[in-house]
Amino acid sequence: MTHNGDSGNLSTGFATSMDRRKFLAAGCATVVPPASLAQDWPNRPIKFVVPFPPGGAADTVARELASRLQVSLGVACLVDNRPGASGTIGVDAVVNSPADGYTLLSHVSSIVIQPHLAAARHNVLAELAPITQTVAGSYVLVAHPTFPASDLQSFVAVVKRSPGRYSYASFGSGSGPHLAMELLKGHAGLFIVHVPFRGAGPALQELLTGRLDMAFETTFAALPHIRAGRLKPIALGGLYPSDALPGVQTIATSISGFDTDGWQGMFAPRATPAPVVSRLAEHLTRALRDREFTQRNSDLGFRTIGSSPANFATFVRSEYEKWGQVIRERGIRPD
Missing domain, CATH: 3.40.190.150 (Bordetella uptake gene, domain 1)
Structure with missing residues (x-):
């Protein structure tokens, strides 16, 4: 009886194993390989x-x-x-x-x-x-039209003459415009006060009203205001000139390798x-x-x-x- 019982268990186990293989095979047939x-x-x-x-x-x-x-x-x-x-x-x-x-x-x-x-x-x-x-797209360093500089060299000279007098806007700590200005400050030895805002819109508005002096802005956002004379382009933060801003130099022409694209x-x-x-x-x-x-x-x-x-x-x-x-x-x- 023990032998018959063992035979029964073996037979049941074999059938279960076969059923499992059939199930797995069926499952694999429904999986779509990456190539397919x-x-x-x-x-x-x-x-x-x-x-x-x-x-x-x-x-x-x-x-x-x-x-x-x-x-x-x-x-x-x-x-x-x-x-x-x-x-x-x-x-x-x-x-x-x-x-x-x-x-x-x-x-x-x-x-x-x-x-x-x-x-x-x-x-x-x-x-x-x-x-x-x-x-x-390059960030472009822009200033209010009343700012007393129009290119990078004069910008650096003006800021260095009055450390801490000028302030810049960004749309938050760690945003692209914030990092771009901090990189410029580090390279040029400038002291400019950071005023962060929660969002690009409020930061740009403060710059347009003249309550703040300058900012790095995306070319996309700055172009309409530059063309309308509401902002003054100082320099481009990327390695390459922009067809949309002819005549505006890159910071990299003065600070080798400067790139904040x-x-x-x-x-x-x-x-x-x-x-x-x-x-x-x-x-x-x-x-x-x-x-x-x-x-x-x-x-x-x-x-x-x-x-x-x-x-x-x-x-x-x-x-x-x-x-x-x-x-x-x-x-x-x-x-």
Whole structure:
């Protein structure tokens, strides 16, 4: 009886094992391997998550790209604005989405700055796959029209004659304009009082009224006011001149290597299959190199980039390290 009992247990175990293998085999048949996913992609709408409100520079570029990709890929491409928490809400939405190429992140250079200022919920270097850098735009050092200097050399001389007399606006501690001015102060040995605001709008308004003297602004935001004579351009913070601001010198012509370019780029969840990332990069760079799109970007103060995923990944890491060093050396803390 013991023998029969053992035989029964063995028979039952064998049947159970077979059932388990059939179940696993059936399950594997329903899993789409990355190669197959890449071949079928895209077959439904693609979402561009923008972690800022509609109407700004990040939103403008993302919408233009989405409309062009919609034609190129033959599927709907939608922009989903997820503002708040210094961009963290938008990053959350993408990191927590399936890594299938249907949810992308269109972010700006603050993505590599914020982790140095506050505890981050996500490690952007480890949890996002860089696709391409889309555009770059210089911050431009601007002053109220009454400020007694019109170029970098005279600006430095005026500020040095009266340490602490002048003040500059930024849209928050650790923002791009704040870091750009702190970098200039460090290089040129200047003492200028920082007045941070919660948002770009209030900071710009105080500068326009003359209650504050100067600021670094994005070229995108400053151009209308420069053209209207409400702001005076002093110098560009990036390495390259801007077609939108002819005759305005770069700070790098006087301070070698000075570069505070802001930039935008596209990311996907880290586990997105490499073939999908490559196809996204291919279609995005094709859209970016369109002559009409390039000219429109230039008119807004942007340079069109269109880098490869590998080059963009290297660039993102170098930017992360550069701004981390600036923040540590200048002792910058969040508001």
